[in-house]
Amino acid sequence: MNPIFSPLTLGRVRLQNRIVMAPMTRARANADGTPGSLAAEYYGQRASVGLIVTEGTQPSDDGQGFPATPGIYTEAHIAGWRKVTSAIHAHGAKVFFQLMHAGRMSHPDNTPHHRQGVAPSAIAPGEQIFTLAGMRDIPVPRALAIEEIPGTIDAYHHAARCAIEAGADGVEIHGVAYLIHQFLALSANRRTDRYGGSMENRARFVIEVAQAVVAEIGADRTGIRLSPGFTGMGLSHGDEGPDLYRYLVTELNKLGLAYLHIVHYGDESLLSDLRERWDQALILNRPERPRDEIGNDIASGLAELESYGQMTLANPDFVHRLLTNAHLSAADRTTYFGNSPEGYAVGYTDYGSLTDVSPYPSSLDKS
Incomplete structure (x- = not known):
């Protein structure tokens, strides 16, 4: 049998297979950041995978970047997420909440307090962002004062504790594109204090966030997502990007985290170096991975798990379709986010599971 279907112990949980549903922003939360009314159904539909990593959940008001994204830092958030985690567990999967602080990728119209985003330095990304009033230029963020950084780190470990209270099996620290990556x-980082300048200084923030989360909920319930090629x-x-990630992964490895989740963009030599520096489980996401290569990174020993986004979005019964060599539906990009005039269910909970299975060429070994 393809090794992707075999069980695995990840941290303190046992996974029914090695398929991971990757985190995907769906923008269907309520105005206060609690999961929307269909969230439990959406995640429960896809819970035949081994592990679900939720959409990015902001750890604070400052952490919100986009409209209708969920939070995990209030009692209301905890109560709302309990319905989701119960649905996931009822179908056999485990769940880690992705903690996502958007940093400068934000707009005052999208945050509860209507303030500008915060970042390492006051440098705008030079892009636009969606708001309920349409696309807007992202304003210059406010640079975090050094005395504010401990409070920002505190938000992460508070959110981690809230996630566990909501029934999560762990959390994934989001280190791609947003505050940590900034x-x-x-x-994005022109600081001249201990959080800027050298690569060791620029890596300090993420290491301290990871240390704080580990201290709060344990290393075996903490993962992190990175993407050196993003x-x-x-x-x-x-030019120092590869060396930065070699250093960062080496330091994070000392914490004994449950896993490292890499979004990979093609530098195979660097990926091999990071694998050698990492002693725990590695989840590998290759965007646009061909179907006939599913399971290859596990079989080769490069990774312990593989994560999939659009395939699990469009195919709630993704595991069944792989096992039965069945057709995979394509995701509708126009309904990724929750602003469809037809309603939040469209492109969310209305993707069907198979009734009539049609053959689909694949190299998956179903023996």
Whole structure:
């Protein structure tokens, strides 16, 4: 049998298979940041995978970047998410909440307090962002004062505790594109204090966030997502990017986290170096991975798990379709986010499971 279907112990939980539903922003939360009315159904439909990593959940008012994204820092958030985690567990999967602080990728119209975003430095990304009033230029963020950084870190570990109270099996620290990545990137971080300048200083923030979360809920319930090859949203590491991630992964490895989740964009040599520096489980996401390569990274020993986004979005019964060599539906990009005039269910909970299975060429071994 393809090794992706085999069980695995990840941290303190046992997974029914090695397929991970990748985090995907769906923008269908209520105005106060609690999960929307269909969230439990949406996640429960897809809970035949081994692990679900939720959409990015902001750890504070400052952490919100986009409209209708969920939070995990109030009692109302905890109560709302309990329905979701119960639905996931009822269908056999485990769930980690992704903690996502948007940093400068924000707009005052999208936050509860209507303030500008915060970031390592007062440098705008040079992009637009969606608001309920339409697309807007992202304003210059406010640079975090050094005395504010401990409070920002506190928000992460408070959110981690709230996630566990809501029934999560752990949390994933989001280190791609948003606040953590902004501290790492030379193009977004021009600080001259202990959080800027050298790559060791720029990595300090994410390491301290990880340490705080570990202290709150345990290393075996903490994962982190990184993407060394990501250069969108105005982010650049300069020539030292590979060395920065070698250093960062080496330091994070000392914490004994449950997993490292890498979104990979093609530098196989760097990926191999990071694998050698990481002793725990590695989840690998290759955007646009061909179907006939599903399971290859597990079989080769490069990763312990593989994550999939659009495929799990459009195919609630993704695991069944792989096992039966069935057709995979395509996701409708126009309904990714919750502003469809037809209603929130469209492109969310209305993707069907199979009744008539049609053959689909695949190299998956179903023996």
